[in-house]
Amino acid sequence: MIIDNYDPVLIVESIVLRSLLFMLEWILAAFSGINFTSQLEQIMPLDIVVGTQWGDEGKGRYVDLLSAQADFVARYNGGDNAGHTVTVGQQTFKLHLIPSGIVHPHTVGVIGNGVAINPYVLMDEINSLVQSGVDISPDRLKLSYGAHLITPAHLALDEAQESARGKSKIGTTLRGIGPAYTSKVSRQGIRLLDMLDEDLFIAKINKHVAEVNLLLTKIYEIEPLKPGPFEDDFLRFASLLKPHIYDVSSLLSGALKNDQRVLAEGAQGTLLDLDHGTYPFVTSSTPTAGGALVGLGLGMGYEDRIIGVTKSFQTRVGSGPFPTEISGDVALHLRGTGEQPWDEFGTTTGRPRRVGWLDLVLLRYAVRINGINELAITKLDVLSGLERLLICTSYQKDGTEYEVLPLGPGELMEYKPIYQEFQGWQEEITSIREWGHLPEQAIKYVQSIENLSGIRIRLISVGPERNQLIDRDLS
Ligand code: GDP
Numbered sequence: 001m002i003i004d005n006y007d008p009v010l011i012v013e014s015i016v017l018r019s020l021l022f023m024l025e026w027i028l029a030a031f032s033g034i035n036f037t038s039q040l041e042q043i044m045p046l047d048i049v050v051g052t053q054w055g056d057e058g059k060g061r062y063v064d065l066l067s068a069q070a071d072f073v074a075r076y077n078g079g080d081n082a083g084h085t086v087t088v089g090q091q092t093f094k095l096h097l098i099p100s101g102i103v104h105p106h107t108v109g110v111i112g113n114g115v116a117i118n119p120y121v122l123m124d125e126i127n128s129l130v131q132s133g134v135d136i137s138p139d140r141l142k143l144s145y146g147a148h149l150i151t152p153a154h155l156a157l158d159e160a161q162e163s164a165r166g167k168s169k170i171g172t173t174l175r176g177i178g179p180a181y182t183s184k185v186s187r188q189g190i191r192l193l194d195m196l197d198e199d200l201f202i203a204k205i206n207k208h209v210a211e212v213n214l215l216l217t218k219i220y221e222i223e224p225l226k227p228g229p230f231e232d233d234f235l236r237f238a239s240l241l242k243p244h245i246y247d248v249s250s251l252l253s254g255a256l257k258n259d260q261r262v263l264a265e266g267a268q269g270t271l272l273d274l275d276h277g278t279y280p281f282v283t284s285s286t287p288t289a290g291g292a293l294v295g296l297g298l299g300m301g302y303e304d305r306i307i308g309v310t311k312s313f314q315t316r317v318g319s320g321p322f323p324t325e326i327s328g329d330v331a332l333h334l335r336g337t338g339e340q341p342w343d344e345f346g347t348t349t350g351r352p353r354r355v356g357w358l359d360l361v362l363l364r365y366a367v368r369i370n371g372i373n374e375l376a377i378t379k380l381d382v383l384s385g386l387e388r389l390l391i392c393t394s395y396q397k398d399g400t401e402y403e404v405l406p407l408g409p410g411e412l413m414e415y416k417p418i419y420q421e422f423q424g425w426q427e428e429i430t431s432i433r434e435w436g437h438l439p440e441q442a443i444k445y446v447q448s449i450e451n452l453s454g455i456r457i458r459l460i461s462v463g464p465e466r467n468q469l470i471d472r473d474l475s
């Protein structure tokens with residue numbers, strides 16, 4: 001299937017903008033005698049895939065699809081707390097760190113400075129991809145020198161902090177994410193760059209373990225870690241990963257200027273964003289679109305499509321507010337039993353995901369925070385067989401109705417969702433490829449999401465496979 005990456009409206013907008021800038025440059029040059037080089041000539045397409053919910057929207061599935069047209073596929077945030085599933089025929093890839101687009105042989109996979117890397121997980125992932133026949137030579141996987149490392153000390157700290165939180169625990173993935181980003185912002189982190197000098201690297205690891213041990217023993221009153229066992233492992237990782245360490249910013253900026261396409265793959269979702277999510281029940285990185293520029297070292301102005309991936313309903317794993325959460329038979333229908341690979345059980349932790357109705361107040365919020373200009377929907381097929389469907393269109397609090405959250409999504413549980421009801425459909429839709437062939441009620445449901453969010457939905461996924469897709473531009 002060929003995906004045309006250009007929206008005609010965007011092309012016209014881009015031509016008008018370029019013409020205006022050209023005229024402006026011409027006038028400035030005529031009056032000042034100085035020849036300005038066109039900035040817009042440098043604008044090349046960067047597509048950013050972001051999750052609009054609390055993660056697990058099906059980003060991996062769309063990254064895989066869009067990678068067919070990309071030269072570089074780059075992860076810009078998070079770590080192995082992510083679990084992105086890609087299904088290609090009989091093969092299912094569950095990727096935690098390496099960008100999902102690596103599955104296509106023509107792409108170069110990139111891990112940006114915004115990512116935190118547990119080298120044990122990275123090496124396992126490299127080995128398992130190699131065993132599945134995917135080439136992961138240094139030419140195919142580039143790691144930013146600025147990416148931070150997650151160590152066993154970070155994992156121990158994540159666990160100690162979660163158990164100390166008791167009932168108010170975040171429900172983290174226990175992958176050391178919070179502690180690793182804490183090391184980064186407190187300027188005590190260890191970066192991939194440090195791997196290039198063995199002595200310095202070991203000295204930094206020892207200092208880091210000593211600092212974490214103080215916290216483990218004095219604050220959390222648990223056993224300290226011994227650095228010895230993982231010192232050797234980390235030296236081995238350093239020698240294996242060295243050929244992959246790169247200046248990712250320079251690589252990707254150069255590629256964009258050379259007319260090559262870069263696809264930025266977000267992990268987690270908007271509502272888990274450290275700044276813009278349901279704080280404090282969030283992750284510690286920046287999954288939103290702005291994080292792609294910072295997390296890959298790109299300047300402004302490259303962005304083309306900002307594709308928000310949205311499940312047809314809503315899920316969350318871990319603690320935190322979820323106003324449209326449901327239980328009972330409909331919840332069981334949405335979650336599944338765990339028998340199917342796509343049932344709602346965490347890719348990384350195996351935990352059953354909380355499920356609920358689609359929340360348009362939060363989707364509109366995600367559109368604003370990310371600057372989303374295209375929505376892609378997943379799991380429309382999972383809604384087949386339900387009598388009725390609900391979409392939350394606004395909230396109510398103290399007698400006032402809100403279509404926009406007055407102070408962001410932090411205190412969500414104070415709001416009561418107001419729903420619009422839709423008739424469901426009974427037909428199986430997994431083999432439908434044409435928009436017009438969907439049941440009338442499914443078309444109405446998707447159109448309502450479009451109308452209520454103000455954003456066009458071009459891609460609709462009706463199954464995990466590459467071809468289980470309706471592209472409205474092609475049908
Ligand atoms: P991500 O973290 O956003 O990449 O999403 P996950 O991979 O954690 O979870 C999405 C799951 O849904 C995966 O098992 C996908 O293979 C599956 N999936 C994606 N799109 C569809 C779809 O349209 N229908 C069905 N049934 N499964 C889908």
Ligand code: IMO
Pocket residue numbers: 051054055056057081082083084170171172173174175176177178266267268269272281282283284317318319347
């Ligand atoms: P993908 O990329 C769903 C959740 C955890 C927890 C919170 C903080 O597959 O969509 P952390 O370990 O990051 O400190 O946990 O964030 N979480 C995710 N939930 N999908 C993810 O990634 C997630 N990554 C983190 O469950 O609630």
Ligand code: MG
Pocket residue numbers: 055056057082083084085347
């Ligand atoms: Mg996931």
